[in-house]
Amino acid sequence: MTLYKLAERQKDWHRLEQLMAKRRSTYSSNDAIAFTQLYRSVCTDLSLASAYHVPEETVQYLHELVARAHNHFYGAQKWTFTNLRLLFLQKIPRLMDKNIYFRLASAMFWVPFLICTALAYVDPIFAERVLGPITMAQINEMYSDGFEQRSVFAGGAGTSFYIYNNVSIALQCFASGLLLGMGTIYVLLFNGIYLGSVFGFMLSGPHAHHFGEFVMAHGPLELMGICVSGCAGMRMGFAMLITHGETRIRSLQKSMSEVMPMVLLAATMISSAAFIEGFVSPSELPATFKAGVMVVSAAAITVYLNLPRLGVNRES
Amino acid sequence: MSEANTIDTVFDVHTPEYTEFRYYRAGVFERMFACAIDHLIIFFGSLIMLFAFGLLGVLGGDLMGLLLSGSILILVAIAWLYFAVFEALWGGRTPGKALFKLRVVSGEGTPMHPTQALIRNLLRVVDMMPSVSLVGSLSLMPFYALGFLSVFFSRHNQRLGDLAANTVVIKDRTARERTVKVPPVVESAQLNALPKGLVLSREQGRALTSFIQRREDFSELRRDEMAMPLAQQLRKRYGLDESLSFDMILCLVYVRVFGASS
Structure with missing residues (x-):
């Protein structure tokens, strides 16, 4: 290929550029045919250019042109809503069903949680050792007033802070699994111990009534959300340890097709919990309503995670 | 991929048309600046939003609690979704990346899938480690020590989130028009x-x-x-x-x- 020929080829490059300036959805069939032909010819130009004496600048230009045309042609896949329905009703429940990581994560959260709840309930000194006197005083203070007397501003700011914290903890529980799963295990154990102690301490104290009323509406979604998030984190982290013959990074990348649906479920649960925590829990709605929310959400989680066993979506 | 390509920070893509074209990988410092700008936008954006909600709350009286709950939900969403939403909807760019002419593409050289944008940005917290909290735990000062090391040592300058999502940050050069010159007519x-x-x-x-x-x-x-x-x-x-x-x-x-x- 010579410069004389290149100068001719430039007309094609310009035509391709003009076509790429248009959005793909507005292409006529002629445009589409022209685009594919031009793209292929520019690909050829580039492969020849690298082999012949073509000026370095032109080679670079061609690299960029091919890159843009390649992206224009192949584009990115998008999410669709039919996929989303399939994902939530079939793929996710099947993934969670009998999932070893979900069982592990749940155990790592609930076992320390229940033990510490019991210990802190029986023995205030245990709670003090875990939480420290300052935190204990703060928590006590927070629930000392009922929902009617508490100044709306203080209540709002307090819950706001906890919502922010809770969502962050749950998502970090997943993300820190990237450290070979160790981060997730730490977050699960830590929060099991910490939250368990808070529960035991508050339930044994004088403000047990207020505490219970505040926590119950968003509790199930929030705590199970942490477990699902932990399941995703451990699945991701252990993909780097149990590689099935792939490289560690490739194994990690492949695990994402299972991990992301789990994260999606966790995020749905946690954001629902945050919503309830923001608008229902601190409100003056009657305690029976909040208890109703708790029962309904707990039942929903149980049914959802057992969908495959209920035979609802059995493939025919 | 040859050794020269590693040094030249080139990222070669093989197309199904049997040609090969190249991207130029973004370096660690460009990415740092772009990232810092995005974090500043998040920080000041959140601050302005809190202020606006505060003003509304003063006017709203009884609705104060509701407004605060609402504002905190939006804050959480901004903190966790700012990067992912921009990258998914704007061809792999965030305002900071656009300013430094950077873009995220998938490891195959195609535009990335929205899921990849989510993966690399949900895992951002790990790259941010260690983060130091400045005012309460509401504002974190990220140091990106892990991300820095990962970008520095990985083959395609990928941070941990990039490795998991199989994405690469490239320099987004829009090609300049270059006319091919032909020498003057000779006798x-x-x-x-x-x-x-x-x-x-x-x-x-x-x-x-x-x-x-x-x-x-x-x-x-x-x-x-x-x-x-x-x-x-x-x-x-x-x-x-x-x-x-x-x-x-x-x-x-x-x-x-x-x-x-x-």
Whole structure:
């Protein structure tokens, strides 16, 4: 290929550029045919250019042109809503069903949680050792007033802070699994111990009534959300340890097709919990309503995670 | 991928059309600045939003609690979704990346899938480690120590989130129009003095083409000076007329070598 020929080829490059300036959805069939032909010819130009004496600048230009045309042609896949329905009703429940990581994560959260709840309930000194006197005083203070007397501003700011914290903890529980799963295990154990102690301490104290009323509406979604998030984190982290013959990074990348649906479920649960925590829990709605929310959400989680066993979506 | 490509921070993509084109990977410092700008936008954006909600709350009276709950939910969403939403909807760019002309593409060189944007940005907290809280735990000062190390040592300058999502951050160069230049018409008498089957070595050919492309950027004297080393060799080899300028010799040879087939 010579410069004389290149100068001719430039007309094609310009035509391709003009076509790429248009959005793909507005292409006529002629445009589409022209685009594919031009793209292929520019690909050829580039492969020849690298082999012949073509000026370095032109080679670079061609690299960029091919890159843009390649992206224009192949584009990115998008999410669709039919996929989303399939994902939530079939793929996710099947993934969670009998999932070893979900069982592990749940155990790592609930076992320390229940033990510490019991210990802190029986023995205030245990709670003090875990939480420290300052935190204990703060928590006590927070629930000392009922929902009617508490100044709306203080209540709002307090819950706001906890919502922010809770969502962050749950998502970090997943993300820190990237450290070979160790981060997730730490977050699960830590929060099991910490939250368990808070529960035991508050339930044994004088403000047990207020505490219970505040926590119950968003509790199930929030705590199970942490477990699902932990399941995703451990699945991701252990993909780097149990590689099935792939490289560690490739194994990690492949695990994402299972991990992301789990994260999606966790995020749905946690954001629902945050919503309830923001608008229902601190409100003056009657305690029976909040208890109703708790029962309904707990039942929903149980049914959802057992969908495959209920035979609802059995493939025919 | 050759060793030279590693040094030149080049990222080669093989297309199904059996060609190969290249992206230039973004370096760690460009990414740091882009990232810092995004974090500043998040920080000040959240601050302004809190302020606006605060004002509304004062006016709203009884609705204060509701407004605060609402604002905190939005804050959480901004903190966790700012990067992912921008990258998913804006071709792999965030305002910070756009400012530094960076873009995220998938490891295959195609635009990335929204899921990949989510993966790399949900895992961002790990790259941010260690984060130090400044005011309560609401505002974190990220240090990106893990991300920095990962970008520094991984093959395609990928942070941990990139490795998991199989994405690469590249320099988003929009190609500049480059016209291919053809040397001026030369007299055929002198052209015919050159042998027909004239063959140049690869290096000579490359030197010749890059000279022809750039010769118009220089003054006549400078042109001759640059043409001299190659032109002297060629003049001796083919016994060309002494009166020809070095510049003219190269033009002649160029047309002889490459022009014939056109």
